Amino acid sequence: MTRPFAPGYRIPTDLLLRAYASGVFPMAEAADDPEIFWVRPELRGIIPFERFHVPKSLAKTVRQGHFDIRFNTDFVGVIEGCAQSREGRNSTWINEPIREAYMALFERGNCHSVEAWREGRLVGGLYGVSLGRVFFGESMFSLERDASKVCLVHLVARLVERGFALLDTQFTTDHLKRFGAIDVPRSKYEILLEEALHGEARFAD
Numbered sequence: 561m562t563r564p565f566a567p568g569y570r571i572p573t574d575l576l577l578r579a580y581a582s583g584v585f586p587m588a589e590a591a592d593d594p595e596i597f598w599v600r601p602e603l604r605g606i607i608p609f610e611r612f613h614v615p616k617s618l619a620k621t622v623r624q625g626h627f628d629i630r631f632n633t634d635f636v637g638v639i640e641g642c643a644q645s646r647e648g649r650n651s652t653w654i655n656e657p658i659r660e661a662y663m664a665l666f667e668r669g670n671c672h673s674v675e676a677w678r679e680g681r682l683v684g685g686l687y688g689v690s691l692g693r694v695f696f697g698e699s700m701f702s703l704e705r706d707a708s709k710v711c712l713v714h715l716v717a718r719l720v721e722r723g724f725a726l727l728d729t730q731f732t733t734d735h736l737k738r739f740g741a742i743d744v745p746r747s748k749y750e751i752l753l754e755e756a757l758h759g760e761a762r763f764a765d
Contacts, residue, residue, distance in 0.1 A: 604749035605729035611740035638685035642699035692757035726756035
């Protein structure tokens with residue numbers, strides 16, 4: 561499902577939250593493309609908490625505390641990091657309307673970041689949207705090995721601890737499948753989504 565918006569369009573916060581609640585999310589063709597379109601995949605990626613798997617080498621990295629993990633202290637830095645092109649990724653789908661929309665969601669308390677810091681420098685992170693008992697993962701980046709992976713481990717731990725019921729990854733990748741991500745048909749996803757939207761789980765303190 562796609563519906564483009566005209567250049568310069570701003571995504572109203574309430575519209576964005578309603579879209580997530582109905583299983584729809586926005587994307588852009590490229591960072592410099594001023595338009596967005598709405599996506600409702602036939603197959604939806606999720607990470608069931610009971611299937612979440614941490615590879616042994618990564619678990620060791622987590623235990624050793626290579627990174628200082630913080631939450632919501634530099635949301636701007638995280639979304640900018642996710643939007644940057646780098647080796648192996650020449651372009652991203654985070655354009656200006658999307659950046660502005662998620663900044664507004666962050667100010668409202670519905671968007672959050674998990675950050676990996678080393679020696680006072682942001683070296684990796686991820687961000688996503690929380691609504692009801694659902695966390696919709698949006699994007700991640702890493703400037704040092706395993707930084708974003710460690711953030712994912714801390715994200716899942718926080719979601720489980722705070723009573724979230726669904727972790728949506730939008731799509732699956734080989735990278736996410738290593739952690740237990742699976743594809744579910746749209747019809748099943750929408751049932752899971754409806755159930756998880758009931759109640760409230762707080763991501764932030």
